[in-house]
Amino acid sequence: MERRTADPRPGWQRTVEEQGVIYPLTRHPDGVLRPYWDESAYYAFGLDEVEALEETVAELHAMCLAAADRIVTTNRFADLGLTDPRVVRAVTDSWHRRAELPSLYGRFDLRYDGTGPARLLEYNADTPTSLVEAASAQWFWMADRFPGADQWNSLHERLVAAWREQARLLPSGTPLYFAHSSADELGEDLMTVAYLKETAEQAGLDTDWISMEEIGWDTLSGRFVDNALRFIRACFKLYPWEWLTTDAFAPHVLDTLDNGGGTGTTMWIEPAWKMLLSNKALLAILWELYPGHPNLLPAYLDGPGELSRTTGYVSKPLLGREGAGVVVHEPGHAPVVREEPCCYQELAPLPDFDGNHVVLGAWVVGEEPAGLGIRESAGLITDDYARFLPHVIL
Numbered sequence: 001m002e003r004r005t006a007d008p009r010p011g012w013q014r015t016v017e018e019q020g021v022i023y024p025l026t027r028h029p030d031g032v033l034r035p036y037w038d039e040s041a042y043y044a045f046g047l048d049e050v051e052a053l054e055e056t057v058a059e060l061h062a063m064c065l066a067a068a069d070r071i072v073t074t075n076r077f078a079d080l081g082l083t084d085p086r087v088v089r090a091v092t093d094s095w096h097r098r099a100e101l102p103s104l105y106g107r108f109d110l111r112y113d114g115t116g117p118a119r120l121l122e123y124n125a126d127t128p129t130s131l132v133e134a135a136s137a138q139w140f141w142m143a144d145r146f147p148g149a150d151q152w153n154s155l156h157e158r159l160v161a162a163w164r165e166q167a168r169l170l171p172s173g174t175p176l177y178f179a180h181s182s183a184d185e186l187g188e189d190l191m192t193v194a195y196l197k198e199t200a201e202q203a204g205l206d207t208d209w210i211s212m213e214e215i216g217w218d219t220l221s222g223r224f225v226d227n228a229l230r231f232i233r234a235c236f237k238l239y240p241w242e243w244l245t246t247d248a249f250a251p252h253v254l255d256t257l258d259n260g261g262g263t264g265t266t267m268w269i270e271p272a273w274k275m276l277l278s279n280k281a282l283l284a285i286l287w288e289l290y291p292g293h294p295n296l297l298p299a300y301l302d303g304p305g306e307l308s309r310t311t312g313y314v315s316k317p318l319l320g321r322e323g324a325g326v327v328v329h330e331p332g333h334a335p336v337v338r339e340e341p342c343c344y345q346e347l348a349p350l351p352d353f354d355g356n357h358v359v360l361g362a363w364v365v366g367e368e369p370a371g372l373g374i375r376e377s378a379g380l381i382t383d384d385y386a387r388f389l390p391h392v393i394l
Contacts, residue, residue, distance in 0.1 A: 001114030002044045003353035009144060012039055019140055020132040020195055023186045028385055037133060038387040039141055043358070043374055044394045049114065050152045050372075056118050056295055057108055057362045057369040063293075064123055067285045068095065068276040079301055080279045081318050081341050086254045087245050087272075093259045094272035100260025101271040102166040103366070104196075104236070105131075105159070107373075109382070110360040113351035117294040120286070121345075121359065122316070125277035126270050127240050129188050130361060130388060131155070132195045134373030138390035150393040152372040156199065158365035163203035165366070169260070171233040171267060175208040176200060177226065180238040182211040189238050196236060212239050217252055223265050224256065233258070236269040240278075242319050244268070280316045280343035297346040304344040308335035312347035326381050349380055357382075358389075 009015060013024050016037050025033040071077065072095050077088045094101060106125030112118040135155035142151050170176055178197040180189040197207050208226070215232065216225045224232040237244065244253055258264035259272065276282065283299040290296055298307065307313035312331035318341045320326070328347060329336060350357035359382045361373040375386040 001046075001049060001112070003041055003356070003358075004044055005041045006039060006145065008039045009141075012037075015140075016133075016137045019137045020191045021137045022191055023188050026385055026387075034385075034387075036387055037137065038376070038389050041356075041389055042141075042145075043389060043391040045114075045152070045391060047150075047393055050393055053110075053112070053118055053360075053362060053372070054152070054369045056110075057364060060108060060120055060123075060295060061106075061364050061367065061369075063286060063290060064125075064277050064282060067282055067289055068273065070285060070289060071276055071282075072096075076285065079285070080276070080281045082275070084245070086251075090245075090254055090257055090259065090272045091275055093263075095276070097260035098271065098273055100169060101267070101273075102169050102269050103271055103274065104162055104166075104269060105366075105370075106274075106277065106364045107131075108362045108364070110362055111297075111348050111350060112360050113358075118360070118362075119297050119348055120283070120295055121297075121348075122280060123277050123282060125364075126274045127238050127278070128361075128363075129192050129238075130373050130375065131363075132191050133388045134361065134363065134371055135159070136195070138373070138388075141390045142392050146392050146394075151391060152393065153370075155363055155365065155371040158368060158370045159196070159199040160202045162366045163200045163205055167203065167205055170205070171258070174231070174233040175206045176269075177232050177235040178207060178209040179212050179215065179235055182213050193236070193238050200236075210235075212237065215249075217249060222252075222256065224252070232266055234267040234269070240319070241270075241272060241275045278319075280318045280320075280345075281341075283316075283343050283345055297348055299343055299345040301341075301343060303337045304329065304335045307331075307344065307346050308333060314345050314347050315342045316345060317342055324383075328380050350377070350382070359386075 016024050021037050024037040026036040027033050082088055107128035108123050109121040110118040139153055178193045180193040200207050210226050218225045256265045258267035284301045287299045304313040313329050315327045317325040356376040358376050363371045374389045375382055377386040
């Protein structure tokens, strides 16, 4: 694994915008626009590295499913902050019926520097983004810059295949809706949903789309409807389950939830059991199940323990994205237990490549490893100001 500099392609901004990355620049706190899509450098991997990372991701995914099963079978929902009995029942039923429910994709965030085992930082299996740049823009970049080379990137093909395989699980005779929040100002959620909708159409599915805010509730039929008052029987939502189950319409979501087997009127994708994998408490439960595993970092729910005096630790809110609420605690200080529920994970500073701190985003589609996206940040926390860099296998 090497970081190499490169000259950006002439007109690169227009190029990636046409490929769906309509947010190629980020406005930083000083008011300056800087590239989010950054092709002034790239990462080069050996084929053996990528094959090893694929095996690691497959193993981590299987371990996460085992941890989810442990949560359900031992009633550990309170550790995830899931205390509403109706939500717990929905997640439990979804888990037991998961073979009947479409489940599309997820993204592992990994610490890896090319010299040791990859370590799991977190798993976003509910609403992962940076998909368009990983699946599309970096593939076309490689075709321009390294024709004939390869990339860990079968995302598009696997997404189309996943929709085709899971079409049998969807309600028949009705479109699959794709929804995102209109509060998305950058367009990242919009383009992620648009891209996923395109892959579903390539798989032969009938699709439509709507914003979450436009979804209506028909009091006469007791069902969710679109702007034309057509029933919404299946919807892919780029909208976290923790919002869906606490919004004003949450009781209707739970009352009409289709968890397979004809039990409700609206099927939401990702399914409710994905709440088990996108919660940071998963990291601590994984460490309980697989203590000392080379691809895990020690993690706890009741406090940092010995991590405060040895390696240091990172406190992470159980729910949160883009580094929100994450705090780095250097070693040698008194342990701090935060008021909000957190996971306390061993501090493993992100690898530093020429002053850039890198995290690997390894994708899973269905049950299979599917590709790689790379983000860099100036500090140890990968936040809203991180940059996306392409990669190539040489």
